[in-house]
Amino acid sequence: MIPISSVDVPAEAEELVLEVLRSGMLASGPKVAQLEQLAAEMTGAKHALAVNNGTTALVVALEALQLQPGDEVITTPFTFVATLNAILEAGATARFADIDERDFNVDPAALEALVGERTKVLMPVHIYGQPADMTRIAPLAERRGLTLVEDSAQAHGAGIGDKNVGSWGIGCFSLYGTKNVTTGEGGLVTTNDDAVADRISLLRNQGMRARYQYEVPGHNYRLTDLQAAVGIPQLQRLDAINAKRNANAAFLSEGLAGIEGLVTPTIAEGRRHVWHQYTVRITPDASLGRDAFVDAMIEAGVGAGVYYPKAVYDYDCYRDHPRVIAYPAPTAERIAAQVVSLPVHPKLSQNDLEVIVATVRKVLNA
Numbered sequence: 129m130i131p132i133s134s135v136d137v138p139a140e141a142e143e144l145v146l147e148v149l150r151s152g153m154l155a156s157g158p159k160v161a162q163l164e165q166l167a168a169e170m171t172g173a174k175h176a177l178a179v180n181n182g183t184t185a186l187v188v189a190l191e192a193l194q195l196q197p198g199d200e201v202i203t204t205p206f207t208f209v210a211t212l213n214a215i216l217e218a219g220a221t222a223r224f225a226d227i228d229e230r231d232f233n234v235d236p237a238a239l240e241a242l243v244g245e246r247t248k249v250l251m252p253v254h255i256y257g258q259p260a261d262m263t264r265i266a267p268l269a270e271r272r273g274l275t276l277v278e279d280s281a282q283a284h285g286a287g288i289g290d291k292n293v294g295s296w297g298i299g300c301f302s303l304y305g306t307k308n309v310t311t312g313e314g315g316l317v318t319t320n321d322d323a324v325a326d327r328i329s330l331l332r333n334q335g336m337r338a339r340y341q342y343e344v345p346g347h348n349y350r351l352t353d354l355q356a357a358v359g360i361p362q363l364q365r366l367d368a369i370n371a372k373r374n375a376n377a378a379f380l381s382e383g384l385a386g387i388e389g390l391v392t393p394t395i396a397e398g399r400r401h402v403w404h405q406y407t408v409r410i411t412p413d414a415s416l417g418r419d420a421f422v423d424a425m426i427e428a429g430v431g432a433g434v435y436y437p438k439a440v441y442d443y444d445c446y447r448d449h450p451r452v453i454a455y456p457a458p459t460a461e462r463i464a465a466q467v468v469s470l471p472v473h474p475k476l477s478q479n480d481l482e483v484i485v486a487t488v489r490k491v492l493n494a
């Protein structure tokens with residue numbers, strides 16, 4: 129079986145983990161500080177703060193903005209549920225702008241059309257590792273006086289031109305077990321804003337400025353040195369890891385070109401994609417339906433997965449939620465019925481890549 133994702137932790141991590149174990153200091157300390165330094169370098173942002181997962185990264189980013197009841201965050205409906213859960217956890221109201229089928233990301237024109245009096249935050253998600261169209265979204269936020277929170281959970285090191293995700297607004301990264309950089313569980317928040325960084329550093333640590341000096345009701349969202357030790361060598365080698373993902377994606381797109389009913393992913397002009405997922409679309413012209421295609425791939429020994437099967441608002445627990453405002457997003461709903469992700473991770477061999485291409489062609493009679 130060729131797995132859809134695979135953990136790729138450099139061997140140096142073992143030494144670093146042992147160092148932490150032998151130090152007798154397992155909680156947050158120098159390894160977390162080093163991970164934060166590397167995260168600041170990865171994004172070009174002035175501050176990076178480690179937290180215990182990507183969802184809490186989004187929650188503290190929103191809480192740092194001191195939103196009031198009724199304040200709205202506009203995001204994409206084509207995302208993992210954590211994006212929406214974080215908005216609700218922070219007490220805000222969620223709205224959804226439809227996506228562009230070419231990059232699967234929120235459509236800047238749809239975003240702009242939804243901005244209203246209650247809007248406080250625009251929250252694009254750099255889905256699958258391709259930056260959202262920040263060259264249009266950042267000026268929109270600026271013009272309308274809105275804060276940008278970038279859900280960068282899937283996009284470590286991605287960017288547009290020489291600017292990286294997590295440096296336009298408040299960047300929120302996940303270090304979960306399947307993400308491009310992983311500590312098992314973990315997260316990072318990046319920002320250029322000193323006041324936001326200060327507030328996040330309080331919020332993640334019980335609202336404490338110094339021991340027993342509480343300034344704000346906070347949380348325990350701290351990361352540990354044990355986890356940071358696992359992440360450090362991955363961030364140090366991120367360029368090589370991303371280059372391998374990029375080469376794998378290029379091989380797949382070349383091999384899968386010209387198949388009836390299969391649309392390979394595109395990279396928008398100027399954007400640097402880091403291929404958290406390599407996602408094709410199986411359209412109604414294909415010889416097989418999307419779900420049957422996924423089953424046949426897995427049956428043939430090639431991992432395949434659907435990220436995500438529905439628009440995120442389209443579940444009973446959100447449909448009647450008073451702080452979820454969802455008008456149909458027809459592109460997101462149509463695309464959610466077509467997407468399939470194939471393995472693209474850096475551990476794939478040349479033979480694996482050839483097997484993936486051959487298996488797709490066989491399954492689709494192409």
Ligand SMILES: *Cc1c(COP(=O)(O)O)cnc(C)c1O
Nearest residue numbers: 181182183208210211281302304
């Ligand atoms: C993984 C992910 C998150 C949440 O990160 P966790 O570390 O799992 O809490 C948020 N948004 C997106 C788009 C994700 O893929």
